[in-house]
Amino acid sequence: xxxxxxxxGPFNVPEGATVAFxxxxxxxxxxxxxxxxxxxxxEPKLLMSVYSSGNExxxxxxxxxxxSQYISLLIRDSKLSDSATYLCAVNRxxxxxxxQGTELSVKP
Amino acid sequence: DADVTQTPRxxxxxxxxxxxxxxxxxxxxxxxxWYRQDPGLGLRLIYYSFDVKDINKGEISDGYxxxxxAQAKFSLxxxxxxxxxxxxYFCATSDLSRGTGELFFGEGSRLxxx
Numbered sequence: 173x174x175x176x177x178x179x180x181g182p183f184n185v186p187e188g189a190t191v192a193f194x195x196x197x198x199x200x201x202x203x204x205x206x207x208x209x210x211x212x213x214x215e216p217k218l219l220m221s222v223y224s225s226g227n228e229x230x231x232x233x234x235x236x237x238x239x240s241q242y243i244s245l246l247i248r249d250s251k252l253s254d255s256a257t258y259l260c261a262v263n264r265x266x267x268x269x270x271x272q273g274t275e276l277s278v279k280p
Numbered sequence: 281d282a283d284v285t286q287t288p289r290x291x292x293x294x295x296x297x298x299x300x301x302x303x304x305x306x307x308x309x310x311x312x313x314w315y316r317q318d319p320g321l322g323l324r325l326i327y328y329s330f331d332v333k334d335i336n337k338g339e340i341s342d343g344y345x346x347x348x349x350a351q352a353k354f355s356l357x358x359x360x361x362x363x364x365x366x367x368x369y370f371c372a373t374s375d376l377s378r379g380t381g382e383l384f385f386g387e388g389s390r391l392x393x394x
Binding site for chain 2: 178206208213214215216217218221259261266267268269270271272273
């Protein structure tokens with residue numbers, strides 16, 4: 173079992189839809205949590221950090237549940253430009269462990 | 281200019297050849313990492329280094345070695361390349377002092393082993 177696991181993709185949604193991605197991690201010593209976005213075959217870039225209190229950045233909301241070892245990302249009012257692969261990442265002892273990534277395709 | 285530069289960006293080689301992928305950064309970060317990416321498997325950590333004298337194995341270090349020649353440079357070597365090392369390789373850096381754990385990636389090196 174991978175240390176960080178994500179929902180399998182791809183997610184195909186219409187513009188304007190709300191889509192949620194989930195991620196679980198197995199190591200309770202994990203210290204901090206992130207969502208990265210990766211456009212096709214380009215380098216991943218930080219989308220947002222994830223805090224226990226939950227955090228929001230425009231249409232994006234991230235949640236962390238330490239008790240259940242679970243991270244989520246909610247995208248509201250999806251845009252065509254949101255099409256990408258979304259990777260969750262867990263910081264354990266100074267190194268980031270990534271999930272497999274979930275591909276999102278937003279259609280007109 | 282990119283803050284994290286990888287060379288070469290693309291390389292095709294043959295089984296058994298020695299290959300070196302180089303990474304340099306101008307961000308002044310302490311920590312550097314090498315990941316490989318394969319379809320459906322996400323990013324997997326090969327090696328990482330927290331400073332010039334520090335080298336650590338990641339989850340898939342077999343068949344690879346690294347050298348941290350200076351704070352700004354971290355190279356990945358495949359001593360005898362094999363076809364299942366065909367992948368997209370990313371170098372990344374992070375800043376310990378910021379404490380956020382955010383990684384800054386290079387643009388990737390696509391390696392094909394025939």
